[in-house]
Amino acid sequence: MSGPNEDNNTQLSSHIFGDLLDSIIVDVASECHRIAKLGLDRNLEEEEEEMRLSAQARARVADPSNSSETNTKYVVDIFGQTHPSVATEIFECMNCGRSIAAGRFAPHLEKCMGKVIPISSYHISICLYLSIMIDSYYDREFCAIP
Amino acid sequence: MSHSHKLVIKRSSMSRPPPPPPTTNKDQQHQNPSLQEINIKLIQSGEKERLKELLRERLLECGWIDEMKALCRKKGRNNVTVDDLVHVISPKGRASVPNSMKAELLQRIRAFLASTAD
Secondary structure: OOOHHHHHHHHHHHHHHHHHHHHHHHHHHHHHHHHHHHOOOOOHHHHHHHHHHHHHHHHHHHOHHHHHHHHOOOEEOOOOOEEOOOOOOEEEOOOOOOEEEHHHHHHHHHHHHOOOOOOOHHHHHHHHHHHHHHHHHHHHHHHOOO | OOOOOOOOOOOOOOOOOOOOOOOOOOOHHHHHHHHHHHHHHHHHHOHHHHHHHHHHHHHHHOOHHHHHHHHHHHHOOOOOOHHHHHHHHHHHHHHOOOHHHHHHHHHHHHHHHHHHOO
């Protein structure tokens, strides 16, 4: 029933909880360190604005009462399907991990990676390559043993 | 630079702020082996990861993570190490976990302990 076993369990639980919390604290500190060292927080407000616009874009397309406006920009493809003017598929930015609507991806990447990038599969490969390079730079500069 | 680029493994094995002082429980001798066993069971069953994700999600929802990030940003950019940031946010971080959240996690951990009791 009660007694030393219960006390033990309570202490164990607290210790385990503390471990989990400490682990999350380290994760947060690591992420902030990375952002600070790579200078990704320079445009933090712009990124938040970006997310707001992204959400707005998705809402605009999803709202049926908007369909008469957006339909003027719809193109019918060879299968007779229409596509919304703002692409609504959500992607995870390979650089910062944020979820971005496809139609907002180019402006987001512009800020996220600090350069203008027209979207094509060739350029997406370059972004991926750059993102990997940035990560390994971070690893080398800030995580290696001296 | 003399100070620390001393991370070997990024996510664990960090030097952390000292743990809370040990209790005066006379059964303390028996705790350490069983804590290790429990940890192994937690990890092998995947429950540790689930618990961590649950805690992280709750902390995100209530804005705790944003508060911690704001504290980190205040520290500035120059010459900060991950260690520095951990030291900056640990006291406030540990103290500002809502009690209800802590209770929820403790409840789940205790349930796990009960389920693995022989």
